[in-house]
Amino acid sequence: MMKFMAKQTAKVIPDIVSSIQTTNNVESPHALVESKFDPPKSTFTFKQFNSCNPMPFTGKERATKMLQWFDAIEFTFRHSGCPEHLCTTNVAGIFRTRALDWWTVERNARGDDAAYALTWTELKKLMKYEFCPPHELQQLENEFWNTKQVRSNNIGVTASSSNLDSLEKNTY
Numbered sequence: 001m002m003k004f005m006a007k008q009t010a011k012v013i014p015d016i017v018s019s020i021q022t023t024n025n026v027e028s029p030h031a032l033v034e035s036k037f038d039p040p041k042s043t044f045t046f047k048q049f050n051s052c053n054p055m056p057f058t059g060k061e062r063a064t065k066m067l068q069w070f071d072a073i074e075f076t077f078r079h080s081g082c083p084e085h086l087c088t089t090n091v092a093g094i095f096r097t098r099a100l101d102w103w104t105v106e107r108n109a110r111g112d113d114a115a116y117a118l119t120w121t122e123l124k125k126l127m128k129y130e131f132c133p134p135h136e137l138q139q140l141e142n143e144f145w146n147t148k149q150v151r152s153n154n155i156g157v158t159a160s161s162s163n164l165d166s167l168e169k170n171t172y
Helices: 002-024 046-050 063-080 084-092 097-110 112-116 120-131 134-145 154-168
Strands: none
Touching (some): 046 084, 097 112, 097 120
8 A cells, every 4th residue: 555655646746846836937946945065155245344344464474463363353254244154265355465375375276166165263274384383383482481470461471371372272
């Protein structure tokens, strides 16, 4: 009995789908079903991101300035409403001088689609590796260990420690 019902249902379903598509004037057989593999549609534009006046990144900044830039850009992501999948695309639009040259080489090596598909976390890791090489990280660590606390400068010492920690975390 089950086999008979399955065969009858299999015969009727194409007619039902065709009838629904004709009624709705749908041209594609897949138009009624949103594919899970379609890239997310976004109406977010670089113009919206740029209207928040993000600070450009040149690649000439030292490591601590780069960390401050990361914080500022993450604030811009939140403030502008930038979707996660467009963070790399928008950030690449504000690279200048050395950073732009680096991104062009990176994009050419990976291909445009793969480069712009990098997550913000992956891009930050690449940027830390490129713009804060191990010898500069060692120099920052030496500066931290040689820091002398003057009066009640707890905030300065804490900031130095925090910067060093975030650079070392997941950098290499």
